[in-house]
């Protein structure tokens with residue numbers, strides 16, 4: 576008998592993920608016109624889901640996509656997706672949750688699409704331990720970051736606050752970083768050379784005991800970043816937003832990327848310049864501990880346990 580597969584929510588129905596499909600004429604497929612969210616659970620409880628759904632609905636509003644659901648309905652469908660899949664998760668693991676939304680196929684192509692005309696709303700779950708499996712050892716070793724020639728898309732063109740699927744520039748940045756150093760993570764800049772973010776994460780440095788985030792005009796306003804800013808405040812760690820450049824980053828005491836799947840991941844070098852001796856540095860460690868307290872789970876220990884990292 577075939578193994579039971581996870582189910583995904585696709586525009587009002589639950590289907591086995593192996594059979595969950597979208598139309599070949601979906602505007603997300605044809606033109607990359609799709610908005611999305613990636614959230615996760617800690618101890619199987621969704622983390623800051625409200626923040627993710629607010630951002631999803633803001634992204635839809637910006638791009639004129641009507642998903643035909645209220646935020647409450649989206650939340651209910653998310654909880655139901657989790658509920659229907661939780662028995663398939665390995666002990667001690669958690670789920671990453673994808674929301675992908677497009678306007679669906681164009682009206683004149685509806686008859687060629689199984690679900691006809693109307694928005695495509697996909698909610699699917701994926702074990703967090705299987706999300707970018709190579710990344711988990713980096714809690715101990717730190718990330719080698721490379722500032723790429725590839726720039727961020729400026730807000731005056733397509734606002735990066737919109738979490739959208741037109742992500743070719745992130746791929747180019749990843750390819751460039753990998754050519755310079757195997758396994759390196761991309762760090763992008765804006766048109767003026769100020770640091771923006773990574774290809775799937777925000778970025779922060781520690782300078783003179785202060786936590787510094789790139790001025791976020793040309794970045795996604797990460798939910799993890801938001802949580803870290805609140806934690807810094809409660810920990811008495813001063814926080815500022817500033818235009819920072821390569822000079823500031825090379826001379827930083829500490830740096831880290833932050834994003835939903837891994838929360839906080841320390842950086843050891845940027846363009847070959849070593850930042851701190853210890854990984855993670857002391858402020859990064861304090862924020863990691865505070866984040867784990869807030870999430871109710873030691874996510875670093877969890878990731879190491881699931882990947883057999885001592």
Ligand SMILES: Cc1ncc(COP(=O)(O)O)c(C=O)c1O
Nearest residue numbers: 775776777795797798799834835
């Ligand atoms: C470009 C970019 N920046 C930042 C983030 C971090 O956002 P969040 O903390 O909401 O996961 C992501 C997450 O995927 C991203 O793709």
